[in-house]
Amino acid sequence: MLILIAIIIGAASFQYTNWLARKMAEEEHKSVAMWAEATRRLTAPVEDPDDNMSFLVSILEGNTGIPIIWTDSIQNIISAANIEYSEKRKDQVLQRELAKMMHDRPPIKIVISEHEVQYIYYRDSKTLQNLKYFPLIQIAVIGLFVTIVYFTINSSRKAEQNQVWVGMSKETAHQLGTPISSLMAWVELLKTQDIDEKLIDEFEKDILRLEKITERFSKIGSKPELKIDDLRKTIVSTVTYLQSRTSQKVQYDMQFPADRSYITPHNAALLSWVIENLCKNAIDAMGNSGKITLLLREEDNQIYFDIRDNGKGIPKSQFKTIFDPGFTTKKRGWGLGLSLAKRIIENYHQGKIFIKQSEIGKGTTFRIILKKADFFQQKTKSIIN
Structure with a gap:
């Protein structure tokens, strides 16, 4: 072309x-x-x-x-x-x-x-007159052509990245399948032994978690099913799981009413992974000791979900690049977590994720914006009509 x-x-x-x-x-x-x-x-x-x-x-x-x-x-x-x-x-x-x-x-x-x-x-x-304007026309046409080339190459590069993402995700899901099956068999065997049932329950919870992780990876590359559900339930479920598996020096403060629902179309498994990833990043930034505050509020047709920590903070120069694939400040890791989180929120849920604010030595606040269920349904109806 x-x-x-x-x-x-x-x-x-x-x-x-x-x-x-x-x-x-x-x-x-x-x-x-x-x-x-x-x-x-x-x-x-x-x-x-x-x-x-x-x-x-x-x-x-x-x-x-x-x-x-x-x-x-x-x-x-x-x-x-x-x-x-x-x-x-x-x-x-x-x-x-x-x-x-x-x-x-x-x-x-x-x-x-x-x-x-x-x-x-x-x-x-x-x-x-034509002779005067001819060089300008040529420059404009060349500029247009260069712009088309740039966007074409950029789209091609993104498509290639997407293929790598999908390939890695599918392969990871496939590789996790065999050890998970083996672990399930071992748990069934442990149930026949004289072992504390609480330990077996914890093992089963971790295996279920591994199954969820496998499900998340298997869904990368295909459009996930969004269910109209309470976002608060998804957040509470994820934080409850994390609380028992992180240091006691880390406090989780969920600042939203327990009796109120925040209904939005979302995939609980994928959104839970985003929350998990942001909380784990916050724990790393705080050095395994500090406070993670989770806030929920509704405004107009949107739900605002903030995750705030009191860690080391992020420089303003990294506000955008932090979501790029491969960007990481850790000695270990591939720098894929926030990139996947952005993909899940913006591509799959048609929402937004960004750094609301950050100050060196004081902490960082990530904001996620999702559409309310009633607005989502009205928009869907208008498209159908």
């Missing part, structure tokens, strides 16, 4: 340049012919003065490119050429054109006699 566009641009530029060259050649031929005739008349004896005047008129009327208005000393129009007008509006158009010509450049003065002076006003021909 890019090669085809380049060929079209090249062919169009070539045709246009040839057209300009032909027009200029025609004008030059006419100019040389006029010069030759004028030279002949100057060298020949003057037999009839009116004949020279007729020659001047024929030059002006024979001109087919340059717009010209010929006036007397008091600016009464004698003749005009290469100006489009209708008979009804002839005087109005010519007077307007004359005013423009007088403003643009001084006229050519023709001394007919001691008592008679005439003037020729003119402006650039269409050929000259």
Whole structure:
């Protein structure tokens, strides 16, 4: 496609340049012919003065490119050429054109006699105007082509990244399947032994968690099913799981009413993974000791979900790059967590995720914005109608 566009641009530029060259050649031929005739008349004896005047008129009327208005000393129009007008509006158009010509450049003065002076006003021909603007047009076309190339290459790169994401995710889900099955079998075996049931329950919870993780990875690359559910329940479930598996020095403060629902279409498994990832990043930023505050509120047709920590903070220069694949400040890790979180929120849930604020040494607040269920349903209905 890019090669085809380049060929079209090249062919169009070539045709246009040839057209300009032909027009200029025609004008030059006419100019040389006029010069030759004028030279002949100057060298020949003057037999009839009116004949020279007729020659001047024929030059002006024979001109087919340059717009010209010929006036007397008091600016009464004698003749005009290469100006489009209708008979009804002839005087109005010519007077307007004359005013423009007088403003643009001084006229050519023709001394007919001691008592008679005439003037020729003119402006650039269409050929000259095209020649002036041709470089600008070429620059604009080249700029457009470069822009198309940039976006095409960028889209291609993103598509390639997406393929890598999907491939890695599917392979991870596949590889996790076998050990999870083995763990389930071992748990069933442990149930027959004299082992504390609480330990077995915890093992089962972890295996269920691994199954959820496998489900998340298997869904990367395909559009997940969004269910209209309470976001608060998803948050509480995720935080409850994390609380029993993180340091007791880490406090979770859920600042939203327990009896209120925040209904939004979402995939609980994927959204839980996002919350988990943000909380784990917060724990790393706090050095396994600090407070994570989770806030929920509704406004208009949106739900705002903030996750705030009192960790080391993030420099403003990293606010956007932190979501790029491969970006990480940790010694270990691939830098895929926040990139996947952004993909889950923005691509799958049509929401937004960004750093609301961060201050070095004081902490960071991540904000997630999702659509409320009623707004989502109204939008869906309007699209169907």
